[in-house]
Amino acid sequence: xxxxxxxxxxxxxxxxxxxxxxxxxxxxxxxxxxxxxxxxxxxxxxxxxxxxxxxxxxxxxxxxxxxxxxxxxxxxxxxxxxxxxxxxxxxxxxxxxxxxxxxxxxxxxxxxxxxxxxxxxxxxxxxxxxxxxxxxxxxxxxxxxxxxxxxxxxxxxxxxxxxxxxxxxxxxxxxxxxxxxxxxxxxxxxxxxxxxxxxxxxxxxxxxxxxxxxxxxxxxxxxxxxxxxxxxxxxxxxxxxxxxxxxxxxxxxxxxxxxxxxxxxxxxxxxxxxxxxxxxxxxxxxxxxxxxxxxxxxxxxxxxxxxxxxxxxxxxxxxxxxxxxxxxxxxxxxxxxxxxxxxxxxxxxxxxxxxxxxxxxxxxxxxxxxxxxxxxxxxxxxxxxxxxxxxxxxxxxxxxxxxxxxxxxxxxxxxxxxxxxxxxxxxxxxxxxxxxxxxxxxxxxxxxxxxxxxxxxxxxxxxxxxx
Amino acid sequence: xxxxxxxxxxxxxxxxxxxxxxxxxxxxxxxxxxxxxxxxxxxxxxxxxxxxxxxxxxxxxxxxxxxxxxxxxxxxxxxxxxxxxxxxxxxxxxxxxxxxxxxxxxxxxxxxxxxxxxxxxxxxxxxxxxxxxxxxxxxxxxxxxxxxxxxxxxxxxxxxxxxxxxxxxxxxxxxxxxxxxxxxxxxxxxxxxxxxxxxxx
Numbered sequence: 001x002x003x004x005x006x007x008x009x010x011x012x013x014x015x016x017x018x019x020x021x022x023x024x025x026x027x028x029x030x031x032x033x034x035x036x037x038x039x040x041x042x043x044x045x046x047x048x049x050x051x052x053x054x055x056x057x058x059x060x061x062x063x064x065x066x067x068x069x070x071x072x073x074x075x076x077x078x079x080x081x082x083x084x085x086x087x088x089x090x091x092x093x094x095x096x097x098x099x100x101x102x103x104x105x106x107x108x109x110x111x112x113x114x115x116x117x118x119x120x121x122x123x124x125x126x127x128x129x130x131x132x133x134x135x136x137x138x139x140x141x142x143x144x145x146x147x148x149x150x151x152x153x154x155x156x157x158x159x160x161x162x163x164x165x166x167x168x169x170x171x172x173x174x175x176x177x178x179x180x181x182x183x184x185x186x187x188x189x190x191x192x193x194x195x196x197x198x199x200x201x202x203x204x205x206x207x208x209x210x211x212x213x214x215x216x217x218x219x220x221x222x223x224x225x226x227x228x229x230x231x232x233x234x235x236x237x238x239x240x241x242x243x244x245x246x247x248x249x250x251x252x253x254x255x256x257x258x259x260x261x262x263x264x265x266x267x268x269x270x271x272x273x274x275x276x277x278x279x280x281x282x283x284x285x286x287x288x289x290x291x292x293x294x295x296x297x298x299x300x301x302x303x304x305x306x307x308x309x310x311x312x313x314x315x316x317x318x319x320x321x322x323x324x325x326x327x328x329x330x331x332x333x334x335x336x337x338x339x340x341x342x343x344x345x346x347x348x349x350x351x352x353x354x355x356x357x358x359x360x361x362x363x364x365x366x367x368x369x370x371x372x373x374x375x376x377x378x379x380x381x382x383x384x385x386x387x388x389x390x391x392x393x394x395x396x397x398x399x400x401x402x403x404x405x406x407x408x409x410x411x412x413x414x415x416x417x418x419x420x421x422x423x424x425x426x427x428x429x430x431x432x433x434x435x436x437x438x439x440x441x442x443x444x445x446x447x448x449x450x451x452x453x454x455x456x457x458x459x460x461x462x463x464x465x466x467x
Numbered sequence: 468x469x470x471x472x473x474x475x476x477x478x479x480x481x482x483x484x485x486x487x488x489x490x491x492x493x494x495x496x497x498x499x500x501x502x503x504x505x506x507x508x509x510x511x512x513x514x515x516x517x518x519x520x521x522x523x524x525x526x527x528x529x530x531x532x533x534x535x536x537x538x539x540x541x542x543x544x545x546x547x548x549x550x551x552x553x554x555x556x557x558x559x560x561x562x563x564x565x566x567x568x569x570x571x572x573x574x575x576x577x578x579x580x581x582x583x584x585x586x587x588x589x590x591x592x593x594x595x596x597x598x599x600x601x602x603x604x605x606x607x608x609x610x611x612x613x614x615x616x617x618x619x620x621x622x623x624x625x626x627x628x629x630x631x632x633x634x635x636x637x638x639x640x641x642x643x644x645x646x647x648x649x650x651x652x653x654x655x656x657x658x659x660x661x662x663x664x665x666x667x668x
Contacts, residue, residue, distance in 0.1 A: 101629065102667045146550050153553035157624045164627060 046080030116407035206458035236338030248453035257320025257416030506661030517564030552622035
């Protein structure tokens with residue numbers, strides 16, 4: 001086969017394009033995390049964090065995913081009890097999220113041409129809120145009340161911003177009599193976190209500022225009323241939280257499970273003469289694509305030769321097996337904790353709000369690229385002819401497929417569920433344990449040790465189960 | 468023409484891929500230069516607070532009243548300076564600035580705060596066994612403070628997307644330890660407006 005100089009140039013450009021697209025569109029995948037997830041399942045949180053840090057960091061996170069790195073490692077250090085390291089990493093995540101508020105025009109243009117992975121991961125609203133919640137818990141674990149309070153004030157500023165941005169409902173609710181207000185279902189938009197408000201309530205109450213605590217209590221009530229899609233369970237806090245107890249009050253915050261991960265659903269649509277074929281593939285735990293469906297149907301008038309590959313992200317819950325958490329004080333069961341936040345549901349709701357935009361952007365981009373590729377392939381066939389033309393067409397298809405990758409980025413190590421409980425207990429030293437159950441079977445016992453409970457003190461105990 | 472177009476595409480793709488530069492430049496500058504980078508509390512704010520507090524505290528009547536009544540300089544101790552703001556602020560720099568200026572002016576004396584005392588007392592206790600009789604420092608001979616300096620930093624943040632106004636307020640009070648009278652209250656307010664661009668290249 002003879003190849004003309006012009007055809008060589010065309011092929012060279014095509015190969016160059018393939019290489020560049022493959023290089024710039026590489027994504028964060030789930031596979032490298034299998035080993036880390038195993039360590040997390042065994043409770044080796046700090047070891048998992050260290051494995052992903054230092055020189056190994058680039059094996060797990062690209063430069064554009066720094067926010068994810070700091071969030072994931074910060075949370076793992078939190079679970080591992082290394083609170084200072086946790087705070088350092090969560091601080092970095094917070095600074096970057098703030099920095100990435102300013103969007104890059106060049107990256108946005110790149111995402112229209114390639115995929116959303118070319119953009120810096122700027123964090124979701126809930127991630128930005130939760131990082132302050134866990135930073136606050138880090139400071140409180142080290143006995144630094146003032147620093148813990150700083151984080152709570154930051155949470156309040158951020159929640160106020162979200163409320164101003166998304167909550168016209170809340171404004172209506174606040175300015176009218178309860179009975180006169182017609183409460184509508186929320187639009188799934190997360191703008192108020194009962195968990196964050198509860199931590200704030202704890203600190204205001206610990207400070208003796210019951211007016212501040214009451215404001216947070218009202219915000220918790222609002223969160224359940226105005227975001228019923230997110231808070232589809234009974235509020236766990238009532239006005240007794242604003243009562244001054246006779247003795248000591250032990251407040252318990254427990255977290256369980258892991259936040260959802262994103263996976264890709266791949267749809268390949270190919271046209272033949274008067275036919276359209278659709279192949280659907282899902283991703284397994286190792287990141288391999290598994291065909292899950294194939295349809296071919298007759299479509300009169302459809303021109304053959306077009307091929308579009310879509311990759312759309314979906315959330316796969318990691319969940320938690322825990323359904324009951326029981327507090328045991330001095331070997332005596334005291335009571336059960338109640339769910340205050342389904343963090344998994346918030347991740348899902350946030351994703352659902354963005355999904356239509358992701359879908360439209362992906363479809364539009366793929367169709368444009370598919371049509372341009374088809375035009376290019378025809379030109380290639382005409383100019384290079386025969387085998388080289390065919391090879392060029394294959395190269396063009398590879399280039400487009402390589403660039404069309406779903407953005408699967410999301411933080412992996414926030415909990416799935418948050419629980420709280422408040423218990424009146426006599427002042428003094430007590431041995432405190434938390435028992436995690438699933439379907440009546442004991443999964444885990446977290447011995448929190450001897451706590452010195454004081455009247456009017458914060459008396460906060462926290463715990464995490466990866467089950 | 469097509470070759471040029473290809474080159475442009477390649478260039479654009481490379482730009483999109485984000486070839487970041489990691490160059491670091493360092494420029495030495497005077498310590499009192501005003502440097503506002505992020506809009507958060509910084510050394511300039513700390514310095515402004517110290518200057519205001521030093522000026523105010525040393526010019527109010529409590530100082531002359533005490534000196535006239537007691538015939539000596541007042542002895543101060545730094546108590547709790549609480550951070551009630553929405554930023555992690557280290558209060559040490561401006562407290563040290565205040566201590567330094569007031570000690571050096573000869574108008575007041577400061578005694579060590581509880582944290583500093585712990586280390587010094589440990590040394591003094593050690594001297595009781597390890598130091599020679601001529602150089603040993605006696606226990607129970609510390610100077611008791613007349614006044615305690617306490618304070619707080621609060622902040623009020625008003626923000627909408629991309630804009631943030633923060634009002635910092637530093638309040639300091641001087642309390643007579645014996646009578647619990649507040650003899651001086653100083654306040655410094657600093658307001659900052661920070662605007663963040665929504666887009667960058």
